[in-house]
Amino acid sequence: MSVRRRMNQLVPRRASLNDLVNSMSKSRLFGWLAGHVLVPYWARKTPVHKQPGGARATVQPGDNVQRMMNLILPLKDKTAVGRAKAAMAIASNLDEIYAGLDNVGTVHFARFVIIENNMCMISCYDGDFSNYIRDFVAQLGTVFDSVIALIEDGEAMIPTRDNIDTFINWVHDRDVYQIPDTATELLHYGTIGQPAVKSGEVADLRLIARALILQLHANPNALLGSGYRGYPGISAARIRDKMGFGW
Amino acid sequence: MAERDMARHLVDAVIADSPDHKRGTRPAHTIGIGVKGHFRASPVARDWCVAEHFCGREVEASVRFSNSSGSPVQHDGWSDARGMATRFHLSGGGATDLLAMTLREFFSATPEDFLAFAQAAIPRPVEPPRPWRKIADMLRLFPPLPDPYPGQRTSSVGGSMAYSGLHSASQLAAFDASFLGAPVSYARATYNAVHTFIVTAPDGTERYVRFFWQPAAGVEMVNPDLPPIDNYLQAELRDRIANWPVEFLLLMTVGEMGDPLTDPTKAWPLHRMRINMGTLCLTEVPDDQQAHCEQLAFNPGRLTDGIAMSDDPVLIARKAAYELSRELRGGAACPFDAV
Numbered sequence: 001m002s003v004r005r006r007m008n009q010l011v012p013r014r015a016s017l018n019d020l021v022n023s024m025s026k027s028r029l030f031g032w033l034a035g036h037v038l039v040p041y042w043a044r045k046t047p048v049h050k051q052p053g054g055a056r057a058t059v060q061p062g063d064n065v066q067r068m069m070n071l072i073l074p075l076k077d078k079t080a081v082g083r084a085k086a087a088m089a090i091a092s093n094l095d096e097i098y099a100g101l102d103n104v105g106t107v108h109f110a111r112f113v114i115i116e117n118n119m120c121m122i123s124c125y126d127g128d129f130s131n132y133i134r135d136f137v138a139q140l141g142t143v144f145d146s147v148i149a150l151i152e153d154g155e156a157m158i159p160t161r162d163n164i165d166t167f168i169n170w171v172h173d174r175d176v177y178q179i180p181d182t183a184t185e186l187l188h189y190g191t192i193g194q195p196a197v198k199s200g201e202v203a204d205l206r207l208i209a210r211a212l213i214l215q216l217h218a219n220p221n222a223l224l225g226s227g228y229r230g231y232p233g234i235s236a237a238r239i240r241d242k243m244g245f246g247w
Numbered sequence: 248m249a250e251r252d253m254a255r256h257l258v259d260a261v262i263a264d265s266p267d268h269k270r271g272t273r274p275a276h277t278i279g280i281g282v283k284g285h286f287r288a289s290p291v292a293r294d295w296c297v298a299e300h301f302c303g304r305e306v307e308a309s310v311r312f313s314n315s316s317g318s319p320v321q322h323d324g325w326s327d328a329r330g331m332a333t334r335f336h337l338s339g340g341g342a343t344d345l346l347a348m349t350l351r352e353f354f355s356a357t358p359e360d361f362l363a364f365a366q367a368a369i370p371r372p373v374e375p376p377r378p379w380r381k382i383a384d385m386l387r388l389f390p391p392l393p394d395p396y397p398g399q400r401t402s403s404v405g406g407s408m409a410y411s412g413l414h415s416a417s418q419l420a421a422f423d424a425s426f427l428g429a430p431v432s433y434a435r436a437t438y439n440a441v442h443t444f445i446v447t448a449p450d451g452t453e454r455y456v457r458f459f460w461q462p463a464a465g466v467e468m469v470n471p472d473l474p475p476i477d478n479y480l481q482a483e484l485r486d487r488i489a490n491w492p493v494e495f496l497l498l499m500t501v502g503e504m505g506d507p508l509t510d511p512t513k514a515w516p517l518h519r520m521r522i523n524m525g526t527l528c529l530t531e532v533p534d535d536q537q538a539h540c541e542q543l544a545f546n547p548g549r550l551t552d553g554i555a556m557s558d559d560p561v562l563i564a565r566k567a568a569y570e571l572s573r574e575l576r577g578g579a580a581c582p583f584d585a586v
């Protein structure tokens with residue numbers, strides 16, 4: 001048998017090799033390789049750091065209403081008892097929470113969710129983040145203290161009223177990173193101070209995929225874009241006013 | 248460059264991007280279907296814009312849905328932008344047009360840049376990427392380059408991607424274009440008018456706005472893992488309209504200071520205030536497609552009192568380019584043309 005014929009038998013033809021490679025990219029083996037070997041490799045070679053959390057600072061009025069906060073606070077006690085204590089810290093303070101939120105006045109909605117041993121505080125508010133937390137602590141300091149006492153690294157912050165600036169930074173750090181709405185920002189600005197492509201460099205747009213993977217490696221929790229709004233651009237105060245709620 | 252010269256260059260550039268372009272047809276969005284219906288303004292539309300079709304009276308509308316390619320060969324199932332050109336028929340035989348497409352932004356911020364982009368996007372022969380190249384991409388955590396469609400010999404994607412690599416203004420459109428896919432129906436896609444227009448409210452306030460059509464039936468794309476079907480969109484639309492009217496909501500996003508007002512390559516944030524301007528209801532696919540589709544000639548510069556063009560240089564250049572394209576293919580001029 002000629003060498004060529006033997007090679008043809010051993011090496012699959014282009015079309016089938018192509019099919020093989022196509023199916024490989026979706027295989028579990030490649031998924032494992034990508035997650036456990038390639039991501040750590042590229043994360044070391046082109047490091048991406050944890051990004052600041054929450055909605056980004058902007059001067060545009062429409063960006064300063066209905067901002068999303070997604071705090072993820074890991075519970076110290078990761079048993080059902082720990083989770084129940086967290087639930088009780090909220091349940092036993094409902095009056096404080098409702099009165100506080102009404103008094104803060106800039107909140108569209110807020111909720112507490114326990115997800116996998118994290119106490120998550122999720123809210124949508126108008127205006128500046130530090131003022132929001134500052135108002136919150138003024139109104140709800142004791143409730144915050146009872147929740148924070150159950151959270152990893154929280155104790156040093158108590159009483160939050162006396163540690164307000166440290167507390168604001170602590171909260172900001174636990175607010176999840178917001179991935180930009182515009183995917184190409186990941187190439188240029190998404191990684192603050194660490195653009196995937198330096199100015200003047202040729203960009204392969206497929207680099208966006210790797211930039212996203214590395215962002216999610218450094219920031220495992222993420223808000224995907226700025227989120228949907230049913231009545232965009234309107235503050236809570238304006239809605240109450242227009243609806244005649246007498247606020 | 249004089250307006251007419253630029254128009255000629257633009258139309259030539261569009262023609263060059265479709266080497267199999269047939270004279271007498273549109274050099275872009277060649278394959279399409281014309282439908283008829285009416286537009287009814289929402290109760291609040293008149294508070295935002297004094298244009299006649301936003302002032303309450305129902306107006307007749309002619310719409311042409313299209314595939315964006317300038318090739319006469321139909322490939323409904325290929326991933327590409329789709330067009331929705333709408334003519335609102337106004338009193339006294341007047342009209343105003345709104346041209347929209349499924350991409351949210353455009354590739355170029357100026358007509359000059361578009362000429363360079365179009366040059367780069369001239370279709371070139373394509374072959375399936377070599378398997379080793381795909382493996383190398385996978386190891387770099389890059390999505391492997393896709394295989395061409397069965398029977399596809401040329402593509403403009405490589406050229407436009409290479410251009411976008413060097414020109415950041417084109418990147419968003421090029422990136423979004425790679426995810427477009429093919430809609431299951433012309434009635435199940437969102438269409439964006441992309442450019443900024445200036446609308447005048449009854450109290451004289453002028454606002455910078457962008458329009459888009461949202462389908463009442465919702466958005467749905469075909470499964471990209473299935474082999475593409477070349478010819479289904481027109482039959483699907485005929486069937487759909489025979490059974491039930493097709494509706495689209497016209498939404499108007501209101502821009503803010505700081506938003507890119509004259510740059511069609513930049514999308515506005517999704518959380519800008521948006522106003523429901525009315526509902527388009529499509530009820531009939533006219534038999535005479537020659538008159539209601541092929542002969543029609545839309546123009547993004549065909550506006551009416553209450554809506555004006557922004558200083559977006561691409562929008563401004565399109566006005567003369569579409570008029571020239573109409574002349575070249577012998578399309579019908581609008582009798583009471585404001586253009």
Ligand code: HEM
Binds near residue numbers: 330332439440576
């Ligand atoms: C420099 C930029 C552009 C140029 C030079 C250009 C050129 C053209 C030309 C020559 C035609 C054929 C017109 C005719 O013969 O009637 C056309 C059709 C069309 N274009 Fe563009 N175009 C540009 C940008 C855009 C943008 C930004 C949009 C989306 C908002 C768009 C949407 C459409 C649609 C929907 C049609 C089909 C109209 C119909 O159904 O008759 N184009 N374009």
